[in-house]
Amino acid sequence: MTALRRPRLTQxxxxxxxxxxxxxxxxxxxxxxxxxxxxxxxxxxxxWHFADVPAYSAALLTLWQDEAARVLEAxxxxxxxxxxxxxxxxxxxxxxxxxxxxLRAESAIRAWAGTDPVAAEAVARVDEMRLARxxxxxxxxxxxxxxxxxxxxxxxxxxxxxxxxxQDQAAPAIGSLVDLxxxxx
Numbered sequence: 802m803t804a805l806r807r808p809r810l811t812q813x814x815x816x817x818x819x820x821x822x823x824x825x826x827x828x829x830x831x832x833x834x835x836x837x838x839x840x841x842x843x844x845x846x847x848x849w850h851f852a853d854v855p856a857y858s859a860a861l862l863t864l865w866q867d868e869a870a871r872v873l874e875a876x877x878x879x880x881x882x883x884x885x886x887x888x889x890x891x892x893x894x895x896x897x898x899x900x901x902x903x904l905r906a907e908s909a910i911r912a913w914a915g916t917d918p919v920a921a922e923a924v925a926r927v928d929e930m931r932l933a934r935x936x937x938x939x940x941x942x943x944x945x946x947x948x949x950x951x952x953x954x955x956x957x958x959x960x961x962x963x964x965x966x967x968q969d970q971a972a973p974a975i976g977s978l979v980d981l982x983x984x985x986x
Contacts, residue, residue, distance in 0.1 A: 810842055812850040812860070819861050820906040828913045828920075831858060855919070862923035865910055868903040869927045873934055886938040887979045893931055894957035894975040908961050928954070943986050953978060 818840050822830035830836070832854055833847040840846075851857040876888035896907040914921040935950040956978055 810840060810846050810850075814840065815847060815850055815857070816861055816864055817902055819857065820865075820902045820909075823861070823909045823913065824902075824906050827909065828917065831861070833857075858917075858919060862910070862920060865903050865906065866923055866927055868901055869907075870930060872899075872901075872904065873931065877934070877938075882938060882941040883979075883983065886935070886942060886983075887976050889931075889934055889938060890953055890957055890975045890979050891972040893954065894960040895972045896961055898972075911958075939982070942983060944982060949982055953982065 815836065818836055819831055822836060822839055826835075830839075833844045837844045837847055847857070851860065872892050873889060876892040877885050879885045879888050896904045899905050910920060911924055914924040932947075932950050932954055935953055936947055939945070939950055939953075953975075957975055960974060
């Protein structure tokens with residue numbers, strides 16, 4: 802009788818498990834042992850893919866940053882400046898409802914950043930990238946005030962935190978704010 806062999810875990814399997822654990826439990830769940838238990842694997846498998854826990858954490862944060870940039874680029878492909886602005890703002894506000902567990906983890910990553918300087922640096926890079934994009938799009942719509950970009954972005958982050966699982970209202974609400982800002986020009 803042959804024992805059933807579990808499929809080998811990939812680096813992506815470990816990273817996705819980390820995002821889920823971070824969302825459910827917080828950064829304490831990002832150790833090799835808790836993740837191995839979660840996946841029914843050995844710590845050796847973890848260390849096969851990552852040199853250590855800090856390298857694993859860095860890989861999680863890099864994947865999140867890359868996904869945030871990819872979504873922003875996709876939202877920027879609309880045909881008009883106003884549509885690009887609306888799309889980018891809606892993409893930023895709707896991370897809690899995103900299909901990607903990487904993006905759904907944004908609130909947990911922001912909480913982690915409150916206690917971890919490496920996570921804080923990653924959040925600062927994503928914030929800078931998004932603010933710059935909003936400012937460029939607002940400027941293209943004849944609203945050059947950087948504070949408007951900050952207000953719009955702060956609203957998007959706040960909508961992530963206010964998420965009501967019964968209603969997917971972040972995208973329409975931020976769209977209304979974009980309309981209000983554009984009406985000011």
